Amino acid sequence: MIVEERKGTRDQFPVGMRVLAVDDNPICLKLLEALLVRCQYKVTTTDKAITALNMMRENRNKFDLVISDVHMPDMDGFKLLELVGLEMDLPVIMLSANGETQTVMKGISHGACDYLLKPVRIEELRNIWQHVIRRRKFEKSCCTDSDNRDDGLKVLANSEDGHWAADDHNGKITKKRKDQSEADEDDSEDNIENDDPSSQKKPRVVWTIELHRKFVAAVNQLGIDKAVPKKILDLMNVENLTRENVASHLQKYRLYLKRLSVVAGQQASMVAAVGGRNSSYLNMASLNGFRNYYAIGGSRQLPTVLGSLQPTGVLGRMNSSSTLAMQGLLPSPTVQLCGMHKSTSNPCNTDLGRIQGIVAPGNRQMNLLHGVPMNLEPEQFPQLKLLQEPRNQLPAGFSDSGFTVGPKSNSFPIGTTNPLFVQAHEQHNRTGGLQNHSVKMSSSSSELLDFNLQDISQFTSNNRSGDGSWQGASGSTEDPTSSLSILAPFGNIALSSGNIGANISSVTTHAVTKPFDEFANTMAAPLHDAITNNNINNHVRSLNGNTMAMPPVHDDSRPSNFSLDNSIQSWDYSINSNTVSSRYSNPLLSKLRTDEATARFHSSGIAVGEKNLGATAVVQGNFGTSLVRQDCMIDRSTVDGQLKFKGGYESENSRLHSGINSNGSCLADVVNSMVKPQDDDMLFGDIDMGCDLYSIGACMCSLWT
Amino acid sequence: MEYSSLHRQLATMKKSFFDQGFLDEQFFQIEELQDDVSPNFVEEVVTLFFKDSLRLMGNIDHALEKFPQDFDRLDSLIHQLKGSASSIGAAKMKNECTVFRDFCDKENQEGCIRSFQKVKKEHACLRQKLENYFQLLRQVGPVAKATRSGN
Numbered sequence: 012m013i014v015e016e017r018k019g020t021r022d023q024f025p026v027g028m029r030v031l032a033v034d035d036n037p038i039c040l041k042l043l044e045a046l047l048v049r050c051q052y053k054v055t056t057t058d059k060a061i062t063a064l065n066m067m068r069e070n071r072n073k074f075d076l077v078i079s080d081v082h083m084p085d086m087d088g089f090k091l092l093e094l095v096g097l098e099m100d101l102p103v104i105m106l107s108a109n110g111e112t113q114t115v116m117k118g119i120s121h122g123a124c125d126y127l128l129k130p131v132r133i134e135e136l137r138n139i140w141q142h143v144i145r146r147r148k149f150e151k152s153c154c155t156d157s158d159n160r161d162d163g164l165k166v167l168a169n170s171e172d173g174h175w176a177a178d179d180h181n182g183k184i185t186k187k188r189k190d191q192s193e194a195d196e197d198d199s200e201d202n203i204e205n206d207d208p209s210s211q212k213k214p215r216v217v218w219t220i221e222l223h224r225k226f227v228a229a230v231n232q233l234g235i236d237k238a239v240p241k242k243i244l245d246l247m248n249v250e251n252l253t254r255e256n257v258a259s260h261l262q263k264y265r266l267y268l269k270r271l272s273v274v275a276g277q278q279a280s281m282v283a284a285v286g287g288r289n290s291s292y293l294n295m296a297s298l299n300g301f302r303n304y305y306a307i308g309g310s311r312q313l314p315t316v317l318g319s320l321q322p323t324g325v326l327g328r329m330n331s332s333s334t335l336a337m338q339g340l341l342p343s344p345t346v347q348l349c350g351m352h353k354s355t356s357n358p359c360n361t362d363l364g365r366i367q368g369i370v371a372p373g374n375r376q377m378n379l380l381h382g383v384p385m386n387l388e389p390e391q392f393p394q395l396k397l398l399q400e401p402r403n404q405l406p407a408g409f410s411d412s413g414f415t416v417g418p419k420s421n422s423f424p425i426g427t428t429n430p431l432f433v434q435a436h437e438q439h440n441r442t443g444g445l446q447n448h449s450v451k452m453s454s455s456s457s458e459l460l461d462f463n464l465q466d467i468s469q470f471t472s473n474n475r476s477g478d479g480s481w482q483g484a485s486g487s488t489e490d491p492t493s494s495l496s497i498l499a500p501f502g503n504i505a506l507s508s509g510n511i512g513a514n515i516s517s518v519t520t521h522a523v524t525k526p527f528d529e530f531a532n533t534m535a536a537p538l539h540d541a542i543t544n545n546n547i548n549n550h551v552r553s554l555n556g557n558t559m560a561m562p563p564v565h566d567d568s569r570p571s572n573f574s575l576d577n578s579i580q581s582w583d584y585s586i587n588s589n590t591v592s593s594r595y596s597n598p599l600l601s602k603l604r605t606d607e608a609t610a611r612f613h614s615s616g617i618a619v620g621e622k623n624l625g626a627t628a629v630v631q632g633n634f635g636t637s638l639v640r641q642d643c644m645i646d647r648s649t650v651d652g653q654l655k656f657k658g659g660y661e662s663e664n665s666r667l668h669s670g671i672n673s674n675g676s677c678l679a680d681v682v683n684s685m686v687k688p689q690d691d692d693m694l695f696g697d698i699d700m701g702c703d704l705y706s707i708g709a710c711m712c713s714l715w716t
Numbered sequence: 717m718e719y720s721s722l723h724r725q726l727a728t729m730k731k732s733f734f735d736q737g738f739l740d741e742q743f744f745q746i747e748e749l750q751d752d753v754s755p756n757f758v759e760e761v762v763t764l765f766f767k768d769s770l771r772l773m774g775n776i777d778h779a780l781e782k783f784p785q786d787f788d789r790l791d792s793l794i795h796q797l798k799g800s801a802s803s804i805g806a807a808k809m810k811n812e813c814t815v816f817r818d819f820c821d822k823e824n825q826e827g828c829i830r831s832f833q834k835v836k837k838e839h840a841c842l843r844q845k846l847e848n849y850f851q852l853l854r855q856v857g858p859v860a861k862a863t864r865s866g867n
Binding site for chain 1 (some may be wrong): 742745746748749753754757760761764765792795796798799800802803804805847
């Protein structure tokens with residue numbers, strides 16, 4: 012409709028920030044426009060969502076931020092929100108006269124980075140630019156590789172001069188997170204525009220329909236499980252497209268798919284296969300997912316597994332903070348990665364501690380990750396993108412795997428640490444560990460969600476680290492102490508089969524002695540793969556499984572090639588009301604199974620309490636002492652036939668999983684996609700448990716009630 | 717003299733709007749947005765409001781007549797009207813819209829019809845007042861300018 016552009020100084024961000032305002036109500040639109048102009052932004056308005064989308068598609072670099080009304084005649088605001096997030100990866104702010112919690116929750120779960128109520132005040136609009144920065148930063152950190160990091164620093168320096176590069180896309184401007192600077196390998200945000208990169212020139216990739224089609228074709232050709240950025244890139248055969256761009260886009264795509272499949276998966280109950288290796292993955296994953304969800308919104312009652320995870324290692328860190336946050340389930344470091352994934356708007360990134368994402372919408376009862384600090388801004392939740400946080404926290408090994416380990420610092424926001432676990436972890440995972448303990452999440456029907464840790468270990472198919480660390484899962488438990496045992500104190504986990512009955516038996520993965528890093532890497536790797544491979548649609552769980560299966564790092568350097576993909580395929584958990592059972596059959600897992608040092612995945616029971624479905628996954632990897640424990644509580648009430656994480660969760664879940672993203676694909680994504688945000692109850696389904704699981708990969712979610 | 721008396725009149729009028737609850741703070745925000753770049757912003761917005769709200773109210777009337785039981789539709793329509801009203805600070809109208817909405821939630825058709833009458837009434841009332849206001853404002857405006865330039 013009206014297109015107005017005022018000259019703004021791009022170099023003086025936020026002055027001149029380009030905003031696209033969409034509202035079918037002419038009065039509101041006019042008012043909004045005037046307010047934005049007053050804030051010195053460059054405003055473009057339209058009263059049709061379709062027009063807005065077209066404008067954005069024409070040139071993805073055209074806008075920095077989108078503000079959209081919720082109720083519009085031609086397209087639902089939430090739909091627009093999703094599309095923008097998926098295709099363009101721009102921050103979107105929702106606007107509505109309706110301030111009901113449910114609606115707000117829905118907005119957040121769909122990925123809105125903020126939700127404003129009408130009539131909107133100018134003070135609120137003055138601050139919206141932070142969403143742009145945050146997103147850029149996160150994305151950058153996620154995908155930055157060393158170059159980026161440097162650039163980021165430079166950019167930062169520039170900004171310190173008080174001069175913001177118009178497109179901060181480069182990144183990493185803010186250095187809030189030191190980790191950011193460090194590790195981040197990986198894909199640079201493909202959507203990051205670098206119009207005037209201060210230090211680095213990163214041409215922004217605009218994912219046009221055509222390009223996206225090619226991408227999807229390539230992915231389908233390779234098989235979602237096997238689709239790795241490099242291959243996709245080759246197949247697409249597009250000039251000026253980097254692997255990073257593809258990886259980042261793949262991540263989003265997975266999230267999207269995950270979200271779609273989540274709906275389908277909602278029904279699936281998470282069946283923790285007891286003893287079934289495969290299931291364990293699934294379970295874990297689901298648990299994780301759940302956790303995240305819960306964590307996110309729920310009442311964090313879950314003991315923060317993360318907290319407990321604090322374990323020494325990175326793992327601990329990883330998991331705890333981000334993971335838990337994100338996924339709620341995985342405490343493992345990898346998990347953190349996952350968690351940290353950049354969510355579209357998710358703040359999860361930098362800090363592990365930031366448990367993002369899972370903010371269960373309105374779920375009071377969720378005790379998801381207790382204590383897990385959900386840094387994730389709810390609004391951003393849905394867009395959890397796996398951030399590839401520098402793995403500072405993770406042992407060196409990770410770095411390459413592209414794990415995005417969340418905030419490296421150890422910030423486990425997780426509130427409760429579980430010394431128990433940690434310790435247990437440290438010392439040794441019980442050797443005999445649970446061989447195949449599956450974490451079971453049983454719904455009221457007492458189904459157990461078993462996670463097979465072992466299977467999990469298989470996950471690491473790609474061990475990027477090259478050392479096949481995953482193999483650990485199979486039981487290369489060399490040294491109990493060193494192994495990550497997740498779940499040590501399983502005992503406590505009382506899987507309460509409460510309503511949700513998720514019983515997650517703790518499966519301890521016997522971590523291989525491999526150093527955490529490796530493990531982390533491995534974990535990450537599998538996660539990714541796992542994700543890819545599974546049919547995202549069906550199984551988020553798989554993802555979970557993958558995540559869960561953190562293959563213990565095996566120092567034998569057994570090549571870990573568990574392709575997560577394969578293994579996970581079968582997961583499938585359905586979240587039923589009161590039942591969180593994931594069924595996971597992961598062939599891979601079986602592979603992994605290693606008698607001796609199998610990574611055991613302990614998942615504490617998922618306590619599905621009356622309204623809390625808590626699953627604590629304690630993942631112990633062989634990292635040494637990282638004990639990742641995540642407790643997720645599933646709120647029973649939510650489960651009403653399905654774990655309901657309403658609205659909020661949905662999106663969150665997906666985001667949560669961002670998980671490890673070594674290739675830029677994060678479980679989270681996958682999970683996310685699988686988890687489909689929906690406002691109706693089945694949030695659970697949405698929960699990307701998978702992701703979390705992944706992250707937890709190593710960690711097991713211990714469900715306990 | 718005339719100038720200042722007009723000003724005073726205007727000020728009094730505006731104050732009464734607020735005191736009587738016809739307008740709320742949001743109206744101040746709109747006034748704030750009026751500047752050299754958009755010198756008639758307030759009037760533009762208000763005019764736009766009345767025009768658009770007439771349209772919306774027509775839709776509601778139509779819906780009440782043809783689909784009296786379709787509360788979702790009514791809810792959606794009144795939501796829009798409420799959004800507009802709150803944007804310009806039309807407090808009384810906004811409140812009546814809320815009442816209407818409540819009736820919709822309760823699926824009380826009779827209540828909806830009654831409260832909608834009130835909405836229309838408030839609308840007409842506010843419209844009248846604001847028209848007077850702007851008329852006066854227009855009178856004051858040029859006078860003020862003339863005075864200034866005269867000096």
